[in-house]
Amino acid sequence: MTRRHPWFAALLLLACGKSDGTDAGTNPPAGDAPALTRTVVLQGLSNPWDVAVAADGALFFTERCRGLSVRRADGSVTRLFGTSGSALVAPDLACVGQSGVHGVALDPAFATNRTLYVYMLSSLTSPRSNRVVRLVVNAGYTSASNRTDIVTDIPFKEVGNAVGGAGAHSGGRVRFGPDGFLYVTTGDNHNPTLPQSPTLLGGKVLRVTTSGAAAPGNTPPAGFDARIFTYGHRNVQGITFRPGSGQPFTSEHGPNHSDEVTPLVNGGNGGWDPQNRPNLSCPGGYCGYAGNPTTMPMTDVTRFPTAMRPSWSNDGDSQGMGPAEFLVGTQWRGWNGRLAVGIMAGSRLAILELDSAGMTTGATNADLPSTRYRALTLAPDGSLYVATDGGEIWRVTP
């Protein structure tokens, strides 16, 4: 894409005006971008989907059709959970289209309770379902045990249809918020009724306890499943929490337009409703791909006047928006507090500048290779880990 906003020129001017290379302190100028160092930590992986890093440097990663593995600080790797060959085999693990093993998150007390959470497609039910599984890892990072399935009823697209194959739009990111609760992102499965359904968990952001129960304080509308934090989403691929306020921000694919970053409000409606569009031709009743930003908006403020407004819609384009992660720490210089957003088809890492309300006021691209950015995780040491669809995991440091 070559369209540029006026602020782009302003950013260039700022970048040119800041040339002394020193850290200006707590409020560095907008153009004070860090120089990036990239180290390839792992390569040759099979569709890595997510990354979690422990304080001691152990690096957990998922591969969509294999499961969960860990790379210890000494570089050795063990397959902990998943298909045959894993320390703990999951015979019910299924891998279909986009679906399989997705997000991984460490318990906030991981250092003492050794507990983590994985999002996976399971054949334990019929039809199959996406679920969140809790596991305990031993001190040496060589085994996993105590599997407990804490959320078992996240919908899965079992059958392909005119708008796409089986397994589409499963969401799948899991992250703990600063409030200590687990946020789980889901997708619409190409099912027109899921995003606005009060009871089915597709097209939602869930907020649950470490046992999978509804987190206290969720405020969805009356009649909704109490685990629902926000609804009306399409396929949420990223969730991260703004430093300071702790407000969750999501990133999600647009259909053929309008990738969206959205600051979430407890109980809010994301405004995606791909059903009942009488002026559109909707194969299988799914109108998601049938329109444009006006006729099939990612945030329909006509149907839902109070819908959560996006912070950014990627210039109205869809380039396959993937994960999102706030950058935190003065080592990130002018990017401290900015939002990194991984773009897959667009093959870039966007860095967004937000105002106090969370709206995007500027965007630039990180000076990193063009690839499909699948996962972003800020490690305890403040470095950014990236997983790519090309099978690599990088450590990026400013």
Ligand SMILES: [Ca+2]
């Ligand atoms: Ca929306």
